[in-house]
Amino acid sequence: MTLYKKNFLKMLDLSKEEVEEYLRVAALLKDKKRKGEVHDFLRGKNIALIFEKTSTRTRCAFEVAAADLGMHAVYLDPKSSQIGKKESIEDTAKVLGRMFDAIEYRGYGQEIVEALAKYSGVPTFNGLTNESHPTQILADLLTVREHFGKVEGLTLAYYGDARYNMGNSLMVGAAKMGMNFTACCPAKYFPDAALIEKCREIAKETGSVLRFEEDPAKGSVGADVIYTDVWVSMGEPPEVWEKRIADLSPYKVTGAVMARANKGAIFMHCLPAFHDLGTEIGREMKERFGLEDMEVTDEVFLGEQSVVFDEAENRLHTIKAVIACSLVKDGV
Ligand code: CP
Ligand code: NVA
Numbered sequence: 001m002t003l004y005k006k007n008f009l010k011m012l013d014l015s016k017e018e019v020e021e022y023l024r025v026a027a028l029l030k031d032k033k034r035k036g037e038v039h040d041f042l043r044g045k046n047i048a049l050i051f052e053k054t055s056t057r058t059r060c061a062f063e064v065a066a067a068d069l070g071m072h073a074v075y076l077d078p079k080s081s082q083i084g085k086k087e088s089i090e091d092t093a094k095v096l097g098r099m100f101d102a103i104e105y106r107g108y109g110q111e112i113v114e115a116l117a118k119y120s121g122v123p124t125f126n127g128l129t130n131e132s133h134p135t136q137i138l139a140d141l142l143t144v145r146e147h148f149g150k151v152e153g154l155t156l157a158y159y160g161d162a163r164y165n166m167g168n169s170l171m172v173g174a175a176k177m178g179m180n181f182t183a184c185c186p187a188k189y190f191p192d193a194a195l196i197e198k199c200r201e202i203a204k205e206t207g208s209v210l211r212f213e214e215d216p217a218k219g220s221v222g223a224d225v226i227y228t229d230v231w232v233s234m235g236e237p238p239e240v241w242e243k244r245i246a247d248l249s250p251y252k253v254t255g256a257v258m259a260r261a262n263k264g265a266i267f268m269h270c271l272p273a274f275h276d277l278g279t280e281i282g283r284e285m286k287e288r289f290g291l292e293d294m295e296v297t298d299e300v301f302l303g304e305q306s307v308v309f310d311e312a313e314n315r316l317h318t319i320k321a322v323i324a325c326s327l328v329k330d331g332v
Pocket of ligand 1: 054055056057058059128136270271272
C-alpha cells in the first residue's frame with residue numbers, strides 16, 4: 001500500500017489500512033515535533049492553500065505543517081483570487097497544477113475539490129466542503145486513539161446537525177474504523193439516506209454499529225465520545241438560525257448528556273464552538289433568543305472530560321501526515 005501522490009478528498013475514498021497509515025505517520029511526526037527534530041524532507045516543494053471560507057485551525061495547520069516540512073505555502077484568500085468569478089475551477093486547476101506540487105481547498109461543494117484534483121494532476125486535499133471534512137476526522141481519530149489506546153469497538157455519539165460535513169464524515173470514518181456511531185438529532189437532521197446505506201455496507205465488514213436516535217436522553221447512553229458541532233455551518237444563510245435553534249436546542253451537550261455516557265467518556269468538538277458569550281454571533285443569539293451558549297454548555301466545554309484543544313493540536317500533526325504521505329516518494 002502506498003499513499004504517494006494520493007488525493008485526500010473524502011473519508012469514503014480511504015481504506016481502514018490507509019487511515020491507519022496516516023495515523024501512524026501523524027504520531028511519528030508529532031513525536032518529532034515534540035522532540036524538536038527537524039523533519040523538513042519536502043524542501044523545495046510548494047503547496048497552494050485555497051480558502052473560499054474562513055478558517056483558523058485548518059489554515060494554520062496547513063501553513064505550519066508546510067513550514068515544518070520545509071515547503072513553501074501560498075495562501076489564496078476568499079476574495080483576492082480569480083477562482084470561480086473570472087476563471088473556472090477547471091482552468092484554475094490546470095494553472096495551479098503547473099506551479100504547485102499539491103493543492104488544498106476549503107470551500108463549498110465537494111464537486112469543486114474533486115474537479116481541482118481531476119484537472120490539476122497534483123495531489124489535492126480537502127480542507128472542508130459542505131459535504132465533508134476529512135482532515136478533521138483524522139485529527140479526531142488520532143485524539144480518540146491517544147486517549148483510549150484504540151478506536152475500534154468504541155462508541156461515538158454525535159449531537160446536532162448530522163446532515164452536514166462533520167456528521168457525514170464522522171459517520172463514514174467511524175464505519176470504516178469499526179467504531180460505533182450514533183447520530184442524535186431530529187430525524188430530518190439525520191445524514192443522507194444513500195450515505196447511510198453506504199456506511200451500513202462498510203459497517204458489515206468492520207463490525208461498526210450505526211444508530212439513529214431522536215431522543216437526546218438516549219443518544220449518549222453507552223457512548224465513549226460525545227461529539228458536537230455548530231448548529232449553523234459556514235455558507236448557510238443567517239435566516240436559518242432561528243429554526244435551527246428551535247430544532248437543535250434539545251440536543252445541546254450538557255452535563256446531563258455527559259452523565260449518561262460511559263464512565264471516562266470524553267467530549268469533542270471540531271471547533272469553533274459557541275459555548276459562551278465570547279463571540280459576536282454568540283452575543284447576537286443572546287440578544288435575539290436569550291441564549292448563554294448553544295451546542296455545548298461552558299461547563300462541558302471547559303470540563304475535565306473535554307479534549308477539544310488536544311483535538312485542535314492534532315489538526316497540525318494529521319494534516320502534516322497527509323501532505324508528507326502524499327509527497328514523500330519513499331514514505332515516512
Ligand atoms: N475545525 C476547523 O476546521 O476549524 P477552522 O474552521 O478554524 O479551520
Ligand atoms: N460544520 C462546520 C464545521 C466547521 C469546522 C462548518 O462547516 O462551518
